[in-house]
Amino acid sequence: MKYALLDRGDSHSQQLAKRFHQLAADKGFALSPKSPEIVISIGGDGTLLHAFHTFMDQLYDVAFVGVHTGHLGFYADWRANELDELVEMMATAEPKRIMYPLAQIDLETSEGPARYLALNEFTLKGVDGTLVAQININDEIFEMFRGDGIVISTPTGSTAYNKSVGGAVIHPSIPSLQIAEIASINNRVYRTLGSSVILPQHHHCDIISKKEQRLVLNIDHLNIQRDDIRSIRCKVSTDQICFARYRPFPFWNRVREAFLGYEENRNGLSADQQ
Numbered sequence: 001m002k003y004a005l006l007d008r009g010d011s012h013s014q015q016l017a018k019r020f021h022q023l024a025a026d027k028g029f030a031l032s033p034k035s036p037e038i039v040i041s042i043g044g045d046g047t048l049l050h051a052f053h054t055f056m057d058q059l060y061d062v063a064f065v066g067v068h069t070g071h072l073g074f075y076a077d078w079r080a081n082e083l084d085e086l087v088e089m090m091a092t093a094e095p096k097r098i099m100y101p102l103a104q105i106d107l108e109t110s111e112g113p114a115r116y117l118a119l120n121e122f123t124l125k126g127v128d129g130t131l132v133a134q135i136n137i138n139d140e141i142f143e144m145f146r147g148d149g150i151v152i153s154t155p156t157g158s159t160a161y162n163k164s165v166g167g168a169v170i171h172p173s174i175p176s177l178q179i180a181e182i183a184s185i186n187n188r189v190y191r192t193l194g195s196s197v198i199l200p201q202h203h204h205c206d207i208i209s210k211k212e213q214r215l216v217l218n219i220d221h222l223n224i225q226r227d228d229i230r231s232i233r234c235k236v237s238t239d240q241i242c243f244a245r246y247r248p249f250p251f252w253n254r255v256r257e258a259f260l261g262y263e264e265n266r267n268g269l270s271a272d273q274q
């Protein structure tokens with residue numbers, strides 16, 4: 001098996017990375033940073049976002065596995081003390097390949113088009129204050145937004161920034177995008193829907209910002225500032241990210257453990273609860 005490994009860079013993650021390399025060498029795995037079959041991310045969900053963007057051009061060829069060194073993650077679901085078990089399973093078991101939807105963001109700029117993929121979300125804010133933008137859904141005007149910003153999240157990103165702004169948590173088997181508002185201005189003059197909106201796979205939305213507005217775009221952890229964006233189109237990508245699941249860990253259990261704190265014995269869960 002050919003693998004690549006990214007760690008968060010802190011000493012605990014680096015120690016675990018070293019241990020993983022030793023265990024992997026014992027099993028005959030080959031370290032292949034450029035063309036791996038499996039990408040191991042050691043750190044947290046943030047580390048997995050970095051791993052995703054590093055291998056974004058090889059999504060058809062790689063599967064991701066996340067090990068967390070802090071609290072339970074949504075993408076990083078192996079504990080630090082389970083490294084031996086993980087490597088043993090990688091050597092002996094055939095993983096279930098779980099595919100998760102991604103967001104595609106197409107920018108129309110004065111320099112031409114630019115395309116991005118997001119695993120968690122795309123966020124748009126104004127640099128100089130209130131964001132003013134027209135939101136179209138399927139080429140029809142939907143609303144004029146005024147406020148701090150807009151978060152457009154994937155289902156797996158729905159537990160991240162989206163949740164902090166009151167968006168719903170979406171199961172990743174539903175290919176969709178959620179548009180959530182950040183502090184919209186609502187009064188007798190300005191009006192937005194006020195609740196988040198969930199678009200199915202075959203719909204798209206366009207954001208047309210006020211001319212020459214300086215914008216901050218966040219694609220997951222990446223930060224981009226531009227003042228030449230004419231429009232932004234968001235839709236569910238035809239690309240997906242693949243996770244190698246060596247044991248089941250259903251999404252709703254992850255949500256419960258991450259936000260409500262209840263843990264349970266993971267043994268005995270059937271794979272179809274995934």
Ligand code: NAP
Nearest residue numbers: 044045046047073074120121156157159160161164220221
């Ligand atoms: P960060 O600010 O260092 O960490 C943001 C936090 O979000 C970390 O605790 C991270 O978990 C967690 N996280 C990431 N993806 C998640 C997911 N899918 N579900 C639940 N929690 C998740 O930034 P970062 O590590 O570079 O991550 C970038 C992400 O931060 C963005 O994609 C955005 O979702 C999130 N963010 C959230 C807010 C907010 O909630 N107000 C504001 C800005 C950005 P780990 O500790 O396991 O890495």
